[in-house]
Amino acid sequence: MNDSTRPPATAITTNITLRAGMEEPFAAWQSRFTHTATKAAGFLALDIAPAFAGSYDWRIIQRFRSPEALEGWRTSVLRAHLFAELAPMRDPAAAAFDDETVHSLDPLSCVTEVIMTVVEPGKEGVFRAWAETIQANQSNFPGYMGTLVQAPVSDEMQYWTTLVRFSTPAQLDAWLGCPARKQLLEQVEPHIARWKSYRMESPFAGWFPETGKRSPAAWKQSALVLLVLFPVVMLEIKFLSPLLAGRHVAIATFIANAISVSLVSWPLMKIAVLCMGWWLRPSPVRRWRREALGACTMLALYIIELAIFMLVF
Incomplete structure (x- = not known):
């Protein structure tokens, strides 16, 4: 099948509202969900983010290469088990407003670090397990605003893309430079061929300087x-x-x-x-x-x- 006839990638957004005090269990759940989703057939990308910094409202965008792959993931036993684990963390009073819909991409009020990683052949499983660990760590870091994980999109582009979002550049820099992250990078270094990262910031950053709060949308x-x-x-x-x-x-x-x-x-x-x-x-x-x-x-x-x-x- 050539590119012109291949079905477009499709996705589903799960909107949830957490109960107060569930931040740490939810951070651990995110890492398990990311680990499982990235191994699913046809996986393309995963985007987990709050509505705004400190919000209990979260959206989980799951993208797959075809409607069939998405349906396989949506109806999978593993996914059902993960959402069963999530159920006690969700706010029952807001359950009526939680839903699953076709995703739409809205600009987030945050600063993003884009990380592209080329994994050594045969080390994909090690990389996924490591990604689960670092996800659990960064999810608990102050200012965390979500992560997008994208698998290699073709044989010619054999790198994993990760978007790490924080409310402010200072909070993102604090995470990127913290000892815990440096130790995690040292652990995975033997299993990756190369990696690089760069910063995505607001197009009007000079007009909207940091004030200790998140940047405006x-x-x-x-x-x-x-x-x-x-x-x-x-x-x-x-x-x-x-x-x-x-x-x-x-x-x-x-x-x-x-x-x-x-x-x-x-x-x-x-x-x-x-x-x-x-x-x-x-x-x-x-x-x-x-x-x-x-x-x-x-x-x-x-x-x-x-x-x-x-x-x-």
């Missing part, structure tokens, strides 16, 4: 940038474009972009972040009320901006 960052950038561009069209009309389009565009970036970077984004900080990084207390109020506030500000420029232009 990517969509919130983009929404606030749009709120600030739109009036700058509209004012440039109204007042700057006529002044630059006689210049070459490349020069005029460069000047306009330079002014836009300067104004947005300082002071407009600093003011916007200060004013909307309660929504960008809401506390867990009454979080969803703040989220809804913030979204309505942003929508109202968009409407006000549009109304003003529709009247002026």
Whole structure:
């Protein structure tokens, strides 16, 4: 079967809510679940993450190479046994809201370390067992925000990909540099051919500096940038474009972009972040009320901006 006719990889998301105090048992369960899922036929990737730092709501995304492989995993005895183990850890009051659906990928409010590992031939079992151990350790580390594990996708790309997420760069660095992780890396070193890692951070990190809390969600960052950038561009069209009309389009565009970036970077984004900080990084207390109020506030500000420029232009 060639690439054009191969069925697309498919996945299922299991949404669960934990009981308070179940963090440590759930961390151990995650490592067992990861170990079992990665050995299943057709396994492609596993993504386990909370809704936000400190949340009891978690999603478990299980991706497989075909609908048939996914169905085999979904109905397997091993998976059923794992979820039976999980049952006492789940919040019975929230059971009605737990479900399983086709996954959707939403940007997480966190910083991610991408680790690519090439395992020595025949050592895959050793690597899986080691991955189970390190998963149990990192799941209990402060700021942990979930892990994605992806098996080699083809004969040409024989490396395992692991995405490790933490709330802040400082918390991620603390885990990456801790003695426990260094000891674990020394244990697995004889069984891997090579590995490398790199950091994935927010595209607007300079405008949303770390404050000891998690970074704002990517969509919130983009929404606030749009709120600030739109009036700058509209004012440039109204007042700057006529002044630059006689210049070459490349020069005029460069000047306009330079002014836009300067104004947005300082002071407009600093003011916007200060004013909307309660929504960008809401506390867990009454979080969803703040989220809804913030979204309505942003929508109202968009409407006000549009109304003003529709009247002026």
